[in-house]
Amino acid sequence: MNQMNTEEPGVSAAVTLRGLRKTFGEVTAVDDVDLEIRDGEFFAMLGPSGSGKTTVLRMIAGFETPTSGEVRLGDRVVTKLPPFERDVNTVFQDYALFPHMNVLANVEYGLKVKKVGKKERRERALQALRSVRLEGFDGRRPGQLSGGQRQRVALARALVNRPKVLLLDEPLGALDLKLREEMQVELKAIQREVGITFLFVTHDQEEALTMSDRVAVFNAGRIEQVGTPAEVYEKPASAFVAGFVGTSNLIEGEAAQSILGRPGVYSVRPEKLRVETDLDAKLPEGEHSATGTVAEVVYAGAATRFVVDLDAGGRLVALQQNLQSSSMDVLKLREARVRLVWRREHEFAIPGPT
Amino acid sequence: MSTIATPGGPVRRLAGLLYRRPYLRLAGLLSAPLLWLVVAYLGALAALFAAAFWTTDVFTGEVVRQFNLGNFQELWSQGVYRTITLRSVGVAVAVTVVDGVIAFPMAFYMAKIASPRAQRWLVIAVLTPLWASYLVKAYAWRVMFSGTGVLNWVLDPFGIHGPGYGLPATVVTLAYLWLPYMILPLYAGLERLPNSLLDASGDLGARTFRTVIWPVAFPAVIAGSIFTFSLSLGDYITVKIVGGKSQLIGNVVYDNVGAANNLPFAAAVATIPVAVMVIYLVAVRRTGALDNL
Numbered sequence: 001m002n003q004m005n006t007e008e009p010g011v012s013a014a015v016t017l018r019g020l021r022k023t024f025g026e027v028t029a030v031d032d033v034d035l036e037i038r039d040g041e042f043f044a045m046l047g048p049s050g051s052g053k054t055t056v057l058r059m060i061a062g063f064e065t066p067t068s069g070e071v072r073l074g075d076r077v078v079t080k081l082p083p084f085e086r087d088v089n090t091v092f093q094d095y096a097l098f099p100h101m102n103v104l105a106n107v108e109y110g111l112k113v114k115k116v117g118k119k120e121r122r123e124r125a126l127q128a129l130r131s132v133r134l135e136g137f138d139g140r141r142p143g144q145l146s147g148g149q150r151q152r153v154a155l156a157r158a159l160v161n162r163p164k165v166l167l168l169d170e171p172l173g174a175l176d177l178k179l180r181e182e183m184q185v186e187l188k189a190i191q192r193e194v195g196i197t198f199l200f201v202t203h204d205q206e207e208a209l210t211m212s213d214r215v216a217v218f219n220a221g222r223i224e225q226v227g228t229p230a231e232v233y234e235k236p237a238s239a240f241v242a243g244f245v246g247t248s249n250l251i252e253g254e255a256a257q258s259i260l261g262r263p264g265v266y267s268v269r270p271e272k273l274r275v276e277t278d279l280d281a282k283l284p285e286g287e288h289s290a291t292g293t294v295a296e297v298v299y300a301g302a303a304t305r306f307v308v309d310l311d312a313g314g315r316l317v318a319l320q321q322n323l324q325s326s327s328m329d330v331l332k333l334r335e336a337r338v339r340l341v342w343r344r345e346h347e348f349a350i351p352g353p354t
Numbered sequence: 355m356s357t358i359a360t361p362g363g364p365v366r367r368l369a370g371l372l373y374r375r376p377y378l379r380l381a382g383l384l385s386a387p388l389l390w391l392v393v394a395y396l397g398a399l400a401a402l403f404a405a406a407f408w409t410t411d412v413f414t415g416e417v418v419r420q421f422n423l424g425n426f427q428e429l430w431s432q433g434v435y436r437t438i439t440l441r442s443v444g445v446a447v448a449v450t451v452v453d454g455v456i457a458f459p460m461a462f463y464m465a466k467i468a469s470p471r472a473q474r475w476l477v478i479a480v481l482t483p484l485w486a487s488y489l490v491k492a493y494a495w496r497v498m499f500s501g502t503g504v505l506n507w508v509l510d511p512f513g514i515h516g517p518g519y520g521l522p523a524t525v526v527t528l529a530y531l532w533l534p535y536m537i538l539p540l541y542a543g544l545e546r547l548p549n550s551l552l553d554a555s556g557d558l559g560a561r562t563f564r565t566v567i568w569p570v571a572f573p574a575v576i577a578g579s580i581f582t583f584s585l586s587l588g589d590y591i592t593v594k595i596v597g598g599k600s601q602l603i604g605n606v607v608y609d610n611v612g613a614a615n616n617l618p619f620a621a622a623v624a625t626i627p628v629a630v631m632v633i634y635l636v637a638v639r640r641t642g643a644l645d646n647l
Contacts, residue, residue, distance in 0.1 A: 063553050083556045090557050096550035100569040113559025161558070 014039045014165050014197040015060060020069035022055050029055045031221035042191050042198045044208035047218030053201045054169060061090045061167050073164060089158035093170040095150045097142035103153050104138035110161040128160035131190060148179045159194060168200035172207065184211050205245045209233060217241045239350050242267040247317050255312040259290045265350045272346040273318035275306050276339045289341045297334045304330045308340055316340060405621035415615050425622035439626055442603040445525055446586035450579045452529040453536040457578065461540035480534050492595045495527040499596055519598035527596050528586045535581035543574025576638050583634060587627045603627055
């Protein structure tokens with residue numbers, strides 16, 4: 001199901017996809033994708049591996065030709081153009097730096113091919129290296145750089161061409177956690193500085209939520225939902241989105257009937273649930289509750305995760321900040337009878353089949 | 355050290371000993387190949403060099419073991435040896451170029467375009483000719499180049515006559531014989547070239563072959579060329595079979611060992627290809643092609 005609420009007047013589209021399909025032999029990798037990415041946006045394509053997000057990116061970049069459908073950059077139809085005739089550049093997952101060239105030559109490469117004069121070329125390349133905070137590295141070979149530094153060179157090599165859209169294929173996938181978090185902040189800052197539309201592919205929902213202005217969630221070659229991180233997280237359009245973006249916390253079937261008093265499928269985020277040990281306390285106005293037994297307590301430093309088997313059937317995960325409690329207190333709750341309480345506006349009906 | 359319990363039989367005890375003594379492990383691993391390398395390989399080469407400075411007694415034909423530069427003086431002063439050397443190097447270069455031109459697209463297809471399944475079969479297909487005897491293959495080409503051979507049968511309707519036996523036939527036959535030695539290193543080298551590098555180059559411009567594929571594959575080309583070049587430089591059988599009256603360095607060595615019974619002179623001639631190869635390797639090193647390995 002595609003949500004196309006992107007037609008805002010005054011905001012032009014940097015990338016437009018219409019009915020995009022791609023099949024490899026018998027396999028349909030991308031199935032009828034419509035999407036509009038606005039100018040200057042930091043846009044994430046999120047999905048599990050094999051969901052078609054990378055294929056979409058490669059079709060925008062020009063490395064794959066769509067089986068059918070249309071790719072537009074601005075007002076220009078580029079569906080069948082080779083990569084170097086499109087106003088986009090790509091940052092590859094493995095960086096794809098040319099091993100036989102030094103950092104400066106790598107960054108200059110695109111300009112050299114476009115026959116930009118030597119002086120301007122050098123200036124722009126050094127400027128690009130400055131913008132990714134890699135001054136003084138121009139003489140090194142890629143083999144002498146760390147993963148994070150290579151990542152920055154790849155970014156500079158793409159940015160120096162001043163593309164309309166920068167495509168990033170799992171840009172942080174090869175970095176370790178600490179570096180990844182640093183680069184998330186950095187990428188965002190660089191994007192604000194250069195003002196170029198960033199379109200990136202990731203399977204990491206946290207990365208997508210923290211970095212992007214809008215997210216498209218992919219599943220099995222289709223887009224399940226497009227929206228801001230808050231929309232996607234708090235109002236998932238399908239059970240898949242609810243499960244992939246965050247923890248799947250579904251109340252469905254008989255449980256929905258007995259707890260909420262109506263049929264259907266509902267999602268509540270774990271951090272919206274309150275764990276109470278007093279089962280008989282009066283329920284405040286506008287709240288719902290469900291009783292159950294704690295099956296598992298996972299202590300994670302700043303917070304504790306409770307897995308609760310509901311009496312009405314089903315299982316919910318509740319995330320509690322360890323504000324006052326200590327590990328000893330929370331661990332004692334294993335197998336205890338508890339009540340989960342949440343505000344009604346935090347439960348969302350999920351449309352479609354589960 | 356009797357406190358250390360060594361359970362089990364002598365095998366376990368030996369394993370324990372090797373575990374505690376790394377140099378014993380290394381000695382066990384390397385002594386046999388090192389012995390072979392030093393005695394059989396380098397030793398033979400040293401003997402060759404030493405023999406190159408001896409002479410034979412003109413009357414008895416026996417080797418005189420006395421230091422003497424006569425062999426090298428003769429090689430230098432007789433124009434025919436210079437001609438033969440240049441001819442041999444020319445043939446080796448031609449074979450290398452022909453193999454490179456044929457092997458590159460083939461290796462590229464195998465490494466980058468063919469499906470993994472097809473890739474396996476192609477590697478096998480490239481390797482199988484190596485199972486057949488050298489002589490069989492060389493004689494097969496002799497038949498093809500003969501006056502009534504396949505080549506003339508194909509070319510005659512166009513009014514062209516095949517080259518017959520001679521240096522061109524030698525180059526063709528050697529290029530055929532050594533082709534796998536060029537394809538395999540190239541295939542290995544190109545396989546290591548990430549696809550994303552080709553994408554990146556396509557993304558940034560359109561001079562992929564010259565600026566990306568060639569420099570990355572160059573060390574592999576050099577590796578292959580060392581095989582084809584040195585194998586061609588030392589060959590004397592193919593040229594005997596399809597080369598007509600042409601002589602290469604190998605033939606001079608062969609004739610001096612056999613017919614002329616002048617072992618020291620044969621040794622002196624045999625140093626020529628060694629010297630050429632050393633010069634070639636030094637030149638390759640100079641280009642910096644091996645820095646990216």
